[in-house]
Amino acid sequence: MAQNSGEARGWARRWAGGFWILGIWLTGCAAQSPSILAPVSPKGRAEAELFWFILLITAGVFVLVETLLLYAVFRFRARDPRAIPPQIHGNNALEISWTTATAVGLAVIFAMTWRTMAATSTPPADALPVKVIGHQWWWEFQYPTLGITTANELVIPVGRPIRASVTSADVIHSFWVPQLGGKMDAIPGRENAVWLQSDVEGVFYGQCAELCGISHANMRLRVRAVSEAEFQRWVEAQRAPAAQPVEPLAQQGYQVFMSKACVGCHAIAGTPAQGRVGPDLTHFGSRTTIAAGLLENTPENLARWLDNPPAVKPGALMPRLGLTPEEIQALVAYLLSLK
């Protein structure tokens, strides 16, 4: 008896644990995780509608099959275990009807999927072109018609379609901003077009959706949809050459930047730094995050990053440069002045 109650308590604990985990799973990530079921773009809405449509059909199939199954289980259960059930040899009418019904259901789903794909796969002709390049582990965004290169934050004007040509500089990544529409693979040597648009202002989170190495989960991005006027202001600011450092500390930071390994990988327009391996830093101070969206762009976080990048983003290709605390403070002042 004592053993039984111990076992019962063990089960109760396991169940409680299970519900606890389920609770976290259901509520835990709600704050920041974007949902494909909260679309803000024409493409996202078309895809979400298709999802609900297919869910409706499959839910109907599930209810029908389970009802028939339960009916058969109870209605035809063996009342006398020794009795031999009546022997039958199929039922042509039933078999033809369930095969036909299934085929029709699949054909309808196929047709609806085809229709959605046709309606969403080709970007509108007047779309603003943006080149999206996946890197281990960050995103590069080039606006070829505007002469802008930035990283990890894609700024777009509200209501205007964007034609994203997605490619990769190293391994296969996948560009995904759930509220703006489906994923697109970023494949080295290939350009895959995907159409983005946001109908509302706001910040939409994205994530690399293809396992691409140790910091795959840290390869985040943000799409900032702003009004047309704000977008024009942003474009003007981004096209300007980098700000000259004014403060003494920032000037010192400029010297550190130009004399250390930084210039080998990063570009700052209008300076000798023209590296193309890492993100372009010309307007670094205007970005809200650093390290592919991992950290808010604050002086403390930037200092942490400069001190030891792989400790923040495992596998980061930017190595620990052995900078002194003074050099780090100077670099922080310089980089954040690059608005």
Ligand code: CUA
């Ligand atoms: Cu890039 Cu996962």
